[in-house]
Amino acid sequence: MHETLERICQLQPQYSAENTPAMQERGRLVRSDLKIELDGLRPRLAAALAPFGSDLLVEGSDGIGRKTELPWVRFCSRNMSPNPTEGFYCVTHFSTDGSAVHVTVGCGSSRFHKGSSVPLPDHELDVQTDWARRVVIEQFGTLVPFDDPADFGARRPLPISFQRATAISRRIAYSDIRTTDFDELFDQAAQRLRPIYAAQSIGRDLTDADQRELEIAAALSPLDRPAGRQGYGLSAAARRAVEKRAMEVASQFLRSKGYAVRDTSASYSFDFEATLSGKPIKVEVKGTTSDRADGILMTTNEVELHRSEKGGTALIIVSSIRLSEQNGVYSGSGGNVEWLLGWDIDGWVHEPTAFRVTRPPLTRRLLTS
Template sequence: MAYSDIRDTDFDNLFEQAAHRLLPIYHAQAIGRDLTDADQRELEIAAVLNPLDQLGSRQGYGLSAPARAAVERRSMEVAAQFLRSIGYAVRDTSASNSFDFEAELGGTRIKVEVKGTTSDRADGILMTANEVELHRNERGKTALIIVSSVRLCEQRGAYSGSGGNVEWLLGWDVDEWLQEPTAFRVTRPRVQ
């Protein structure tokens, strides 16, 4: 936009549009929700299509580390309760393996990955390279549990989670989902 065009710009209209875009974000944050990956991608696409509109390029709409930890704890609790309710014996392996639970029913063991979110629906999840490799190598002997709609409560800087809806994908095939790299490890070559 040229400097001479500024007088013709309807700033009231632009501010109103900005307020309409921010309202769902503020509302979601007020009830302890984060934006889904799809929401974040939509904001990033909007920033590319409208480079002068800085609303879409803002980062940091996600949860803090303590809030994410509370979502993870609650998701693990909900997933374990769910597995036990359908008859599985459950062992937490999250501290020592690239999967969260080993679950056994009728002599059959499966490795279960748990992903949690405060969003009402998880269209995309983040997985480590080790998690993806496990689901590929053990295809048919793994499961994915997505716990959505986890609600957060904060008291004096400490977070706790409640609620949560389970989506159970037994025999999950990771290669049926679209995969896109989100980070790379870049290593300097060794000088000899």
């Protein structure tokens, strides 16, 4: 493998978008030789990915049609990342000047939203990579040894997006290729990809709204589930545990702020009536396993309440709730609180998730006559 990596680096300064002899050789090395060498590590990489290693995918590319500045070879769970534009994966890049090899974990440039995959704008890509870094730190306590800048020297838009989509990176200088244990390095990268997949499998990378949309899409079209999300979807019991934990956290939070709290969730379209200095407010509580609190799903009645009584309502979002299960019984723990007093619902973007479509009564009568 060392010779292959060195030779690709040597060919990088000869980059051309045309299929020159140098680019033909580079393409063969990336798409065939290096891919085969990574395939030889399949048992080790599959073990490092644990439950996500059973469908290990290894593939490489030097560009479709015109050649790319940044050829790459990646490995991943086929289910979690069916193609390079979706999900997270371990990917090897090469500096454009041939000065280094970069072993990284990065993500595709699209995400699930409103039932399908859509391109990620730069700020969303930054959110995704930042989220992945936090998951790795949560698991390992540090990004080391994958804490190098993701700077591959790219100059063209698509290769630049590869850099932006990199969550963690280890740079190996050309002079250090021969002395680097790449088998161990790829194993370490796979170990860091595993907790990212585990977090994705319970929807931690999706907003609460996206989680619910995914569940709705799966219910409406069970044979057309988005790739990489086949295992995701909270059961009714798990969802109840999340909601119960959110209510507990929200109640504790309100009481810590001096509010008298009355649970109204069984009778009204809001969860708590919270009173401070004789002034009551209506509080809506949303709980989620997601680490992102920037999108929620609301019923028509909830929306109408916050609009009709604007200024007299509040929203509490409890994110990052963790679920545990024992003998089929779920319980929730943790949770981060976001408190929006006097919430202006019209300051948020509203998007329809699904429509209830009902046949008019007259049409029903005609059909049965």
